[in-house]
Amino acid sequence: MVEMNSRKAAIIGCGFVGSASAFSLMESHLFSEIVLIDADKDRAEGEALDISHGLPFSKPMQIYAGTYQDISDAAVVIVTAGAGQKPGETRLDLVKKNVAIFKSIIPEVAKYNRSGILLIVANPVDILTYVAKQLSGYPSNRVFGSGTVLDTARLKYMLGEHLGVDSRSIHAFIIGEHGDSEIAAWSSANVSGVPLFKFCNMRGHFHEEETSRRIAEEVKNSAYEIIKRKKATYYGIAMSVKRICEAIVRDEKSILPVSSIQNSEKINGVALSMPAIVGKHGVEGQVPIELSDEERAALQRSADTLKAVLNDVLEEE
Numbered sequence: 164m165v166e167m168n169s170r171k172a173a174i175i176g177c178g179f180v181g182s183a184s185a186f187s188l189m190e191s192h193l194f195s196e197i198v199l200i201d202a203d204k205d206r207a208e209g210e211a212l213d214i215s216h217g218l219p220f221s222k223p224m225q226i227y228a229g230t231y232q233d234i235s236d237a238a239v240v241i242v243t244a245g246a247g248q249k250p251g252e253t254r255l256d257l258v259k260k261n262v263a264i265f266k267s268i269i270p271e272v273a274k275y276n277r278s279g280i281l282l283i284v285a286n287p288v289d290i291l292t293y294v295a296k297q298l299s300g301y302p303s304n305r306v307f308g309s310g311t312v313l314d315t316a317r318l319k320y321m322l323g324e325h326l327g328v329d330s331r332s333i334h335a336f337i338i339g340e341h342g343d344s345e346i347a348a349w350s351s352a353n354v355s356g357v358p359l360f361k362f363c364n365m366r367g368h369f370h371e372e373e374t375s376r377r378i379a380e381e382v383k384n385s386a387y388e389i390i391k392r393k394k395a396t397y398y399g400i401a402m403s404v405k406r407i408c409e410a411i412v413r414d415e416k417s418i419l420p421v422s423s424i425q426n427s428e429k430i431n432g433v434a435l436s437m438p439a440i441v442g443k444h445g446v447e448g449q450v451p452i453e454l455s456d457e458e459r460a461a462l463q464r465s466a467d468t469l470k471a472v473l474n475d476v477l478e479e480e
């Protein structure tokens with residue numbers, strides 16, 4: 164059995180998202196070794212050289228283009244390989260292309276790396292998380308997706324701007340699909356313990372229903388708006404990847420809305436985001452936050468949407 168190196172990560176797919184994640188992880192000093200793999204080997208080599216040239220301004224580490232053999236002891240394997248959305252495309256539109264790519268990648272990962280954590284980022288992330296779990300044979304706690312960690316950051320950012328407070332003091336989650344059926348869990352949202360809508364009133368905002376609807380729509384449509392302007396999103400997700408890796412490497416037991424396979428009575432056999440405890444073993448527990456009846460129904464619809472897409476994928480096998 165290969166001994167895992169908790170300071171080693173691998174990134175598979177070195178396009179916009181993979182390279183931005185590699186840069187963010189280099190700056191974080193979390194890892195002493197990062198292996199980059201891409202079907203386009205030149206791309207992986209170019210990114211490794213470019214990032215390495217910044218190391219004299221950072222801290223020593225090894226970052227290099229490698230092969231699947233090189234990832235055998237990587238504690239975290241981050242998969243960003245796959246097509247991105249073109250303007251107007253939804254994440255779910257990518258499913259066929261990216262499931263095919265995963266069928267070539269995940270068995271290779273599982274062949275060489277038996278005990279690492281698989282962090283899925285490519286879209287549609289919830290579907291690919293489920294597919295990666297099936298293809299790898301890893302236990303569920305060690306295969307999860309970045310899910311709505313990015314959407315939740317977008318929500319906190321927008322609320323922070325609206326209310327004129329530090330976005331880190333806002334406790335609110337986007338749950339469900341990382342995509343069009345996602346849900347803002349307003350009923351549990353608060354600002355340092357003060358219920359969100361009460362806090363809005365304290366800050367002189369009295370149209371909370373209308374504003375919350377607008378902000379939830381803006382969060383949901385963020386990726387479309389960015390892709391329309393610059394063809395891809397990558398900095399926000401790169402920082403989300405760094406945040407998830409921090410929780411794993413430092414065994415923080417942080418509560419993050421990652422996408423993992425659900426096992427509740429009503430929602431099961433599908434991966435979606437709910438707040439979960441993330442530490443060195445990956446997803447170490449689910450945190451079933453309180454939801455209103457409306458939010459619960461929307462979560463069920465989100466799960467049903469994902470399950471329908473997943474069933475199509477599984478039927479084609």
Ligand SMILES: NC(=O)C1=CN([C@@H]2O[C@H](COP(=O)(O)OP(=O)(O)OC[C@H]3O[C@@H](n4cnc5c(N)ncnc54)[C@H](O)[C@@H]3O)[C@@H](O)[C@H]2O)C=CC1
Pocket residue numbers: 175176177178179180181200201202203206243244245246247248257261264267268283284285286287288309310313341395396397400
């Ligand atoms: N989960 C999230 O919040 C986010 C997910 N994404 C998703 O991340 C994925 C990547 O996006 P970008 O980096 O913008 O795309 P990109 O096209 O810039 O990069 C994709 C890379 O994957 C590589 N690749 C393709 N097939 C491969 C294979 N079989 N093995 C190894 N490498 C392979 C390509 O050569 C390319 O370098 C997309 O699916 C996108 O939708 C993007 C932003 C946020």
Ligand SMILES: CC(=O)C(=O)O
Pocket residue numbers: 248254286313385386396400
């Ligand atoms: C592309 C994508 O999934 C995002 O930026 O949310």
